[in-house]
Amino acid sequence: MKEIIRVERKRILSLRNFLILSVIVLIFSIFSSIMSLNNYNVYDSKGSIIISSKDNLKESKLNKHNTLLNEKTLKDIVERKDKSKYLYNSNLVTLVASNYEKKVKELTNDDIRNFYNQRIANVKKNLSGAAYSEDIDKIASGGKKINTPLQLGYVEGWKNLNNDMIDFVTIVILAIPFIILSVFAQDPKTKMRQLYISTKHGKKTLVKAKIITGFEVGSIIYITAVLIFSLSKLSILGFKGASLPIQSSINYLFCPYNMTYLQQYLLNITIGFIAMIVMVSITLLFTVIVDQILSGAVFVTFFCVIMTMLPNNNFQINHYFKNFLPYHMVNFNSYYINPEIYIIAGKIIPTYVLVILISLLAFTISTTCTMFISNIKLSSKLK
Template sequence: MKEIIRVERKRILSLRNFLIFSVVILIFSIFSSLGSLNNYNVYDSSGNIIISSTDNLKESKLNKHDKLLDEKTLKDVVDRKDKSKYLYNSNLVTLVASNFEKLVEELTDDDISNFYKQRLSNVKVNLGGTAMVDDIDKLASKGEELNTPLQLGYAEGWKNLNNDMIDFVTIIIFIVPFIILPVFGEDPKTRMKQLYTATKHGKKTLVKSRIIAGFEVSSIIYGVAILIFSLSKLSILGFKGANLPIQNSVNYLFFPYNITYLQQYLLNVTIGFMAIIVMVSITLLFTVIAEQILSSAVFVIFFLAIMTSLPNNNFILNHFFKNFLPYNMTNFNSYYIHPEIYNISGEIIPTYVLVILVSFIVFTISTTCTVVISNIKLASKLK
């Protein structure tokens, strides 16, 4: 069976095509990373660069700028003791300001001492409209578990990586189904038809081998693409900050759960992988039903079009259906910026956990249907 899987894997994606794909991903990743780097140039009112991106990041990476967001630090921010335009300082000022509805200079001593209480109130406001008040209170209470005062420091590599993975993984999801379309296509060069007609259990072995090969190819493509993209981003923007809480980013200050940038990255990678295998399982089901590659491609295009065109203004549709589609699963920021609330048997389940569980169920059902239909069709061909 291993040899059959190897042959099928090679038929789906040759080494030459895999190398070409890897080179394209590498070039894309480098250009994306350099584009992110250019965003850190600091300009004056005339549009001239006063701090280059490399100098900005080099200064902001220094350990002396790592600090706790305690009352002393907050007081220093209000008094504007550091007026530099370097990233480390602008991030700090923006983070503090985002917790209040007034200017930093207007913050009082009471505001400073109640910084984390105000954050908890903002967590509840941020969750508003997604569930019942009791459920919002339950999830918001998770915000009290945040390790305070917050540890601040440089983590731009991880911030950019986690944010840019949204578009990158979505692109991979759109590409992979078309790569695996030939899984159930006929190729006389491999003589696979002779295998299942010549042996007693050949048809079952062939079906299993083709399905395994399809998932192996998809997993390899995803794994290599993520590895190249991640190393490119982190090599250019820095590996520092993986252990920092994501709440030290203004985007995630009101996220209720206590996780680090590394944990966020691993969650994103896992969700992206689940989205890939769901998309692959559905594609395999399409191909085994349609049998012809062209017809299967039409099915896949139709499915992708439906996923991307569903309306965003219907909460019920989004909450119970759209959030679990592969295309929407890869909108990673939705899990951290405006997380939705799912109450199951009185327990609040994080959206990203429920998405992983549901996608595994869909993958299992789709794959089972593919195996059953494939065996039935192959058996009918032998009669």
């Protein structure tokens, strides 16, 4: 079987094509990172740069700007003791302002003392409409377990990486199916018929080898692409801040889950990988049914288009169907910002946990169907 997998892998993804894909990903990653870097230029009212992105990030990375978001820090912000326009200070002011419905300079001592209680109230507000009040209280209580006061520091590398991975992983998981379309196609150059006839278990070995090859090629492309993209982002924007809580960012201040940027990143790439193997399993099932690359491409294209066109304003469709489709699985921010609530057997299940479980079930079913249908078709061809 190893020989069949080796030959099939080389047929589908040659070294030359793999290197070309890697270079394309590298160019895209560097371009994306440079675009992110340019966002840190600070301009005056005339549009002139007063602080370059390089200087802005260099200053904000200094350890002296790491701080705890306690009452003293909050009072300093209200009193505007630091009026600099550097990133570390603007992020801090914006983070505090997002927790209230009034201007920072209008905050009272009571507001300052109740900062984290106000945060919990906002967490509940974001979850309203997604569940019953008692369930919202349970989830919000999890938000109280976050270590307070929050530790703040430089996190731009990880923050940009986790945000930009949404679009990047979406492109990767939608491209991989078209690369593996030829797994079940006939290729006289590889003489696969002679290979599987000469094996001990014949057609069953060939089917297993082809399926393994499809997932292997998909995994190689996904892991390589994510690795290149991640290293490019972090190399340009910095590796610092992996252990800081995601609530230190304005985007995730009201996230009810206690996790660090590194944990968020690992969860994102895990969900992305599972979305990829689901796409591969569906593609293999399509191609083994239609038996033609062109027809398989039409099916895959149709499936991708349908996923992107589903309505966003229908709660029932979103809650019970759309959230579990690969295209929507990789909308990672939906797990942390206004997450939907699922209750099974009286227990609250985080959306990302249920998405992983349902996706693995879909992967198992589609892969089993692919093996069954392919074995039947091969048997009929050999009669």
